[in-house]
Amino acid sequence: xTMADPVDRxxxxxxxxxxxxxxxxxxxxxxFAAVYERWSPLVYxxxxxxxxxxxxAADITQAAFVSAWRxxxxxxxxxxxxxxxxxxxxxxxxxxxxSQRSREPIPDDTPDPGVEITPVDDAIDRILIADELQRLGExxxxxxxxxxxxxxxxxxxxxxxxxxLGTVKSHIRxxxxxxxxxxxxxxxxx
Amino acid sequence: xxxxxxxxxxxxxxGETPSPDDAVHLLTCDECRHRWEDLCRIVxxxxxxxxxxxxxxxxxxxxxxxxxxxxxxxxxxxxARSARRWAPWIAVAAAVGVLLGGVVGVALTRPTTPATTVVxxxxxxxxxxxxxxxxxxVEVVDGAERLAVNVSDLPQTDGYFEVWLLxxxxxSMIAVGTLGAGSSSSFPLPPGVSLADYPVVDIxxxxxxxxxTHSAISVARGTLPA
Numbered sequence: 215x216t217m218a219d220p221v222d223r224x225x226x227x228x229x230x231x232x233x234x235x236x237x238x239x240x241x242x243x244x245x246f247a248a249v250y251e252r253w254s255p256l257v258y259x260x261x262x263x264x265x266x267x268x269x270x271a272a273d274i275t276q277a278a279f280v281s282a283w284r285x286x287x288x289x290x291x292x293x294x295x296x297x298x299x300x301x302x303x304x305x306x307x308x309x310x311x312x313s314q315r316s317r318e319p320i321p322d323d324t325p326d327p328g329v330e331i332t333p334v335d336d337a338i339d340r341i342l343i344a345d346e347l348q349r350l351g352e353x354x355x356x357x358x359x360x361x362x363x364x365x366x367x368x369x370x371x372x373x374x375x376x377x378x379l380g381t382v383k384s385h386i387r388x389x390x391x392x393x394x395x396x397x398x399x400x401x402x403x404x
Numbered sequence: 405x406x407x408x409x410x411x412x413x414x415x416x417x418x419g420e421t422p423s424p425d426d427a428v429h430l431l432t433c434d435e436c437r438h439r440w441e442d443l444c445r446i447v448x449x450x451x452x453x454x455x456x457x458x459x460x461x462x463x464x465x466x467x468x469x470x471x472x473x474x475x476x477x478x479x480x481x482x483x484a485r486s487a488r489r490w491a492p493w494i495a496v497a498a499a500v501g502v503l504l505g506g507v508v509g510v511a512l513t514r515p516t517t518p519a520t521t522v523v524x525x526x527x528x529x530x531x532x533x534x535x536x537x538x539x540x541x542v543e544v545v546d547g548a549e550r551l552a553v554n555v556s557d558l559p560q561t562d563g564y565f566e567v568w569l570l571x572x573x574x575x576s577m578i579a580v581g582t583l584g585a586g587s588s589s590s591f592p593l594p595p596g597v598s599l600a601d602y603p604v605v606d607i608x609x610x611x612x613x614x615x616x617t618h619s620a621i622s623v624a625r626g627t628l629p630a
Contacts, residue, residue, distance in 0.1 A: 244574055253539050268462075278470050341457065345458060363451070
């Protein structure tokens with residue numbers, strides 16, 4: 215599945231992600247730092263939701279990225295998306311924590327107040343959708359937030375933002391399709 | 405039978421009312437119904453998202469990873485930003501305000517004084533153990549680009565603070581100038597430098613040691629919008 219069209223558009227976040235993924239296996243620490251900057255919120259937030267505990271989420275993030283660094287040569291950008299690959303590692307590190315916890319209690323592993331525990335796969339869906347929503351750009355980002363959180367109809371959004379009805383409809387379709395495709399692509403790797 | 409328009413299916417997933425034809429079609433067409441069900445799941449999940457769904461890990465995690473993977477004597481660049489918080493409500497408010505104002509994004513020109521035009525700005529957020537924060541602004545003053553930096557809470561030091569422009573992966577950087585004592589300075593941008601290639605504004609803490617390179621100690625950082 216193509217992640218971005220071949221035309222080089224400066225500032226295209228999909229293209230930037232793709233370039234980063236392509237250079238990850240052979241790149242050095244600066245590339246790894248950029249990968250961490252781009253995708254550590256996905257890893258950390260998934261772990262935080264799955265464990266309900268921010269300290270554990272931090273430990274899992276650290277373990278996951280150290281694993282990712284050590285096994286980066288095995289990552290093949292033509293076979294799988296990098297975020298899916300990172301989330302696979304994250305899921306394994308979360309599983310390690312669960313099995314460790316069943317053998318010996320982990321001190322301070324009680325959920326932090328306000329952090330809801332979610333099954334890993336649901337957590338991943340939420341995080342991928344949140345990430346995609348954040349990357350929509352404008353005006354689709356605003357349109358989708360108004361549709362999701364203020365539950366405005368497309369006609370109300372068009373009026374609020376002074377945009378043509380057809381434009382709003384087409385942004386809504388494209389944005390939801392992006393999210394659907396993102397779930398398919400990154401889930402396929404898991 | 406004619407399929408539902410994909411745009412209409414998207415609106416239905418968001419809870420809008422179907423036309424009688426679409427309603428009948430959805431009951432009988434597996435393809436359209438699958439699409440509709442997929443989109444409904446996405447809409448339901450999106451509506452459950454919390455303000456703090458997507459959080460950056462605490463800054464010390466990168467330091468711990470870098471230490472674990474570092475080979476002896478290599479200096480590791482810090483990641484470009486420290487903490488990032490995703491707040492849909494604030495984003496909606498800000499974006500609506502921006503759109504209603506007729507200006508999309510921060511990259512468009514907005515005249516401040518007749519001769520000065522702000523072309524981009526970025527918040528500078530503290531890194532690691534520092535509390536320094538502020539803003540960096542790219543301005544065109546009488547046709548020439550300048551980088552204005554304004555920060556507060558600089559740490560105490562026997563050295564000085566230097567302003568840098570970094571590539572997104574911190575693999576290359578350009579020294580822009582030394583931050584004055586007043587913690588607010590404006591520098592001409594070196595000619596030929598593309599902010600698209602060097603969008604990260606970095607404030608480093610330098611010692612008076614005769615070494616012109618980056619000390620690898622950064623106190624604040626921010627990324628200019630593309």
